[in-house]
Amino acid sequence: MEQNLSLYHIFNTVAEAGNISHAAKELYISQPAISKAVTRLEQNLETKLFVRSSRGVTLTDSGKMLYEQTNAAFKHLKQAEDTIKKNKKLGTGSLKIGVSTTLCKYVLMPYLEKFIKLHPHVKISISCQSTYQTLNLIQNHKVDIGLVGESGRLENLVFAPIGMVEDGFVATHDYLKNLKKRHPEAASNPFEYANLMLLDQHNVSRRYIDEYIRGNELSTGQMLTGHILEVSSMDLLIEFAKIGLGIACVITDFVKKELKEGSLTTIPLSLPIQKREIGFTYLREYTANDALEAFISFCRKISTP
Structure with missing residues (x-):
């Protein structure tokens, strides 16, 4: 033939x-x-x-x-x-992005807004789930690229960092004040008595915090002896903290407004939590895709100081 x-x-x-x-x-x-x-x-x-x-x-x-x-x-x-x-x-094509709900809202959205203006004909789909699920989807060719926190599980993947985030514990002033009224000892260590709100244990951010707690003699036992409320979304942690439900472990970059206006306050730590990288990741040998090529090139340019 x-x-x-x-x-x-x-x-x-x-x-x-x-x-x-x-x-x-x-x-x-x-x-x-x-x-x-x-x-x-x-x-x-x-x-x-x-x-x-x-x-x-x-x-x-x-x-x-x-x-x-x-x-x-x-x-x-x-x-x-x-x-x-x-x-x-026209620059048409399709692009499948995997990302957690939190990173999608606070980090990916500004990237997408600018990318769409440059490439209005690209069909974009977003798959929201945890970092570990996103990495599995990339490996199985279910999404083209993911926005994740650096997790150490990046075999056969390229990780292109776009910034750093910092974790911390936040609560309302009223919650801390009422906690001290119930437990005067909470003035020196509120974690022992507080309702501690964390992401579930399948989340990369939660595992990072668990490693921080285990790796530092930060009254570890006391921090984990209080009541722990686990949720699957950082947005929920932030909202729960804002209504005074307890102390939440969040990415402080995502509550700058609340911290600035005073609706939330950070809990001082004797040993600060080290910042960690977030970035886009994709298969080192990915299938040729014009839309993916354009997005990778765009992210590299926009992330360059």
Whole structure:
């Protein structure tokens, strides 16, 4: 079939032109080369395709049947070429992004807003779940790229950091004041008596905090002896903290407004929690995708100081 493709192209051009000399001019090859190609195709198919005369060529019944198919095939190929060129010009395509709800709201949204203005024809889908689930989706080719916190599980993946985040414990002034009224000892260590609100143990942020607690002699036992409320969303942690439900461990970058206006306050720690990186990650050997290429290039540019 591959050997015959050029022959079919020549045949189709001759059939449309109705004349070998006209077809030769259109294809920029000699008339003898055209005649030789037609003869070869006829030999391959073991049938006569044209009746030759001084006025040109006429299709035989077999030639007519073959022309119906080649004409349709080359029209489809032309349409495909035109569509590809149009898509390339418009910058169309699809992009699947995996991200946690929190990072989507506070970090990804500004990136998407700017990217969409530059590439309005790209179809974008967002899959919101934990970092570990996002990494699995990338490995299984279910999403193209993910926005995650650095987790150490980046085999076969490229991690492109875009910034640092800092974890901390926050609560309302009223909650802390009432906690001290109930437990005067809470003035020196509120964690022992507070309702401590954390992300569930499947979350990367929670595991990072657990490692911090275990790795530092930060009254570890006392911090974990109070009542612990686990939730799956940092947004819920922030909202629970704002209504005075307890002390929440959150990414403090995401509550700057609340901290500035005083609706929340940070709980001082004797040993600060080290900042950690967040960034986009994708397969080191990913499937060619114009939209993904454009997004990676865009993220690199926007993340460059």
